[in-house]
Amino acid sequence: MRNISDIIEQHLKSIITESPNGSIEIQRSELADLFQCVPSQINYVINTRFTVQKGYIVESKRGGGGYIRIRKVQIVSKARLQELLTEELIGESITQSVGNAIIERLLEDGLISQREAALMKIATSRNVLMIEPNLRDKLRAAMLKQMIEVILLK
Structure with a gap:
């Protein structure tokens, strides 16, 4: 059986794939509620599964209206x-x-x-x-x- 980190990763990757610009904005707390886990679990997935080496750029804005933006780096050449x-x-x-x-x-x-x-x-x-x-x-x-x-x- 897959663990929660694998499930969250697959969910985020499928959303990124469906996005026309290869980018998504999420709120950590909303995603944690969706998967019934703690927000630190979301942090773990983002920090370990969406790295530059794996072809992603992650930006975050903290605070009340904060978000996390994950963008798949497109291959130019x-x-x-x-x-x-x-x-x-x-x-x-x-x-x-x-x-x-x-x-x-x-x-x-x-x-x-x-x-x-x-x-x-x-x-x-x-x-x-x-x-x-x-x-x-x-x-x-x-x-x-x-x-x-x-x-x-x-």
């Missing part, structure tokens, strides 16, 4: 996406969890298949890269950059 991923998000070093989030984004955007995503995750996992953590994160970054270059510039 494959070259710009490659630049964003390799230079701004991956950098010189990357953890396994952030790397996996980037791979999931490529999968969600239809740029790679389920099989390719699985292969990329395995190749960059700590179970395969069995070296000192600092070097492992640098090697993972270099590998992901090369994989992304091949995928986006094919």
Whole structure:
């Protein structure tokens, strides 16, 4: 059975998908009431499932009329996406969890298949890269950059 975080994430993603501009504005308290959970559960979902690495921009306004705006980043060009991923998000070093989030984004955007995503995750996992953590994160970054270059510039 899916947990409440998965259900909230799927609900928000379906609303974003249906939105003509790929953006939604929600109120934390209304969403918490809808799912009969505490507002901090909504915060958790937004902070962990709607990150820049996963292709989302989140803005919030606090206070009485406050809202949370979630926007799916649109791919302008494959070259710009490659630049964003390799230079701004991956950098010189990357953890396994952030790397996996980037791979999931490529999968969600239809740029790679389920099989390719699985292969990329395995190749960059700590179970395969069995070296000192600092070097492992640098090697993972270099590998992901090369994989992304091949995928986006094919």
